[in-house]
Amino acid sequence: MSDTEIGLHLHESDLAPGDERADGREIAEGIRGYLIGLGLATLITAVAFFVSWTSLVWQPSIPIALMVLAIAQMGVHLVFFLHITTGAESFNNVLALAFGVLIVFLLIVGSLWIMTHLNHNMVSMEQMIQMQR
Amino acid sequence: MSIAQETTRGYEPYIVGAGPRSKAGLPRFEHAERTLASKRVISAFGFWIFLLSDIIMFSAFFAAYAVLSGETAGGPSGKDLFSITRVAIETACLLLSSFACGVASIGARARNDSMYYGGMTATALLGAAFLFLEINEFSGLIAQGAGPTRSAFLSSFFALVGCHGLHVTLGLLWLLTMMAQVFAKGYRADIMRRILCFALFWHTLDIIWVGIFTVVYLMGLAL
Numbered sequence: 511m512s513d514t515e516i517g518l519h520l521h522e523s524d525l526a527p528g529d530e531r532a533d534g535r536e537i538a539e540g541i542r543g544y545l546i547g548l549g550l551a552t553l554i555t556a557v558a559f560f561v562s563w564t565s566l567v568w569q570p571s572i573p574i575a576l577m578v579l580a581i582a583q584m585g586v587h588l589v590f591f592l593h594i595t596t597g598a599e600s601f602n603n604v605l606a607l608a609f610g611v612l613i614v615f616l617l618i619v620g621s622l623w624i625m626t627h628l629n630h631n632m633v634s635m636e637q638m639i640q641m642q643r
Numbered sequence: 644m645s646i647a648q649e650t651t652r653g654y655e656p657y658i659v660g661a662g663p664r665s666k667a668g669l670p671r672f673e674h675a676e677r678t679l680a681s682k683r684v685i686s687a688f689g690f691w692i693f694l695l696s697d698i699i700m701f702s703a704f705f706a707a708y709a710v711l712s713g714e715t716a717g718g719p720s721g722k723d724l725f726s727i728t729r730v731a732i733e734t735a736c737l738l739l740s741s742f743a744c745g746v747a748s749i750g751a752r753a754r755n756d757s758m759y760y761g762g763m764t765a766t767a768l769l770g771a772a773f774l775f776l777e778i779n780e781f782s783g784l785i786a787q788g789a790g791p792t793r794s795a796f797l798s799s800f801f802a803l804v805g806c807h808g809l810h811v812t813l814g815l816l817w818l819l820t821m822m823a824q825v826f827a828k829g830y831r832a833d834i835m836r837r838i839l840c841f842a843l844f845w846h847t848l849d850i851i852w853v854g855i856f857t858v859v860y861l862m863g864l865a866l
Contacts, residue, residue, distance in 0.1 A: 526687030527843060537753050544745035551738055555853075559731055562861035572865045580857035584850050591741055591846040603691055610695035614702040621706035 527594055527603040547590025554583040683836050690840040694847045697810075701851050704803040705858060712863070716794035721863025724789055726780075730860040733776050734852065740769035741849040748842045754830055763822050766845065770815050777808045800859065807855055810848055817841050 558579040561567050567575065588594045594603050680688075712721070747762025749755075781801070784790065791801035821841050824834050 526684040527691040540749040548742045562865040625710040
C-alpha cells in the first residue's frame with residue numbers, strides 16, 4: 511500500500527468524517543478533545559462579539575477581523591467536532607472539503623463581484639425619471 | 644446483499660481486478676489487494692458529501708444576503724432590528740449543544756446509556772431553546788412590520804436564517820428519532836452509523852451558524 515497512490519479508494523484504514531480512532535482511546539480522552547474544541551470556540555466567539563461591540567477597534571478593520579475570526583472558528587469546529595484532520599486516513603474527507611470550499615468561495619465572491627459591478631453600471635431611479643421627462 | 648458478505652466469499656465484484664483472473668491473464672492491480680472500507684466509513688463519507696452540498700446551498704443564501712443587505716427600501720436596517728444579547732444566547736445554546744452532541748456520540752461508542760441519553764437530551768433542550776429564541780425573534784420582527792415582504796434585505800435575512808432554523812428543526816426531529824431507535828433496538832451497527840451521521844449534521848449546523856452570526860448579526864450591528 512503506497513502513500514503516493516491518489517484516488518477515491520476508501521480503505522479499511524480510512525477514517526469516516528466525524529470518526530476517531532477507537533483503538534485504545536478512553537472516554538476521558540474523547541471528552542477532553544471536545545472540551546478543548548468548546549474552549550477554543552467559546553474564546554473565538556467571545557472575541558468576535560467583543561470586536562463588534564467595542565469602540566476600541568479601528569472601525570474599517572472590523573469586517574476583516576470578524577471574517578478571520580469566523581474562519582478560525584470554523585476550523586476549530588472542523589478539527590475538534592467533526593474530526594477532519596490532515597492525516598492520510600482522512601485524505602478523501604479533506605479532498606471533498608477542499609472542493610466544497612472552492613465552490614463556496616466561487617459562489618460568494620463571484621456573486622459579490624458581479625453584483626457590485628452591475629450596481630455601479632446601473633442607472634438609478636432618479637436618473638430614470640429625469641430621462642423620461 | 645451486503646458488502647461484508649461479499650468480501651467473506653473471497654470474490655469482490657466491486658474492486659477492479661479482484662475477481663477471478665480473466666482468460667487473457669491480465670495482471671491484478673496493486674490496490675486490488677486492499678480490502679474494502681467498512682460500511683461505517685462509506686456511509687459517513689457519503690453523508691459528508693451531502694453536508695458539503697448543503698453548505699454550498701447555504702453559500703447561495705449567504706451570497707444573496709451579502710448582495711441585498713444594504714437594500715432596505717427605506718425600511719429598518721439590521722442595526723435597528725438585531726439584539727446582540729439574543730444572538731449571544733443563541734450562539735451559546737448551539738455551541739453547548741454541539742458539545743453535548745459530542746458527549747452523546749462518545750457515550751454511544753462506549754455503550755454508556757446515561758452518557759448517551761444525557762448528552763442527547765441536553766442537545767435537544769439546547770437546540771429547542773435556540774429554536775424558541777429564533778421563532779420569538781421572527782414573530783417580533785413580523786409584528787413590528789419588518790416581515791420578509793418589507794424589503795429585499797429582510798427577504799434575504801428571513802431566507803438565510805429561516806433556512807438554518809428549518810435545518811435545526813429537522814435535526815431535532817432526527818435527534819428524537821435516534822434516541823427512540825437506541826431505546827428500542829440498542830446500539831446496533833446500523834444505528835451507530837445513523838448516530839455518526841446525525842452528529843456530523845448537528846456539528847455542521849453549528850458551523851453554518853458561525854457564518855450567520857458573523858455575517859448577519861455582528862456585521863449588521865457593527866456597520
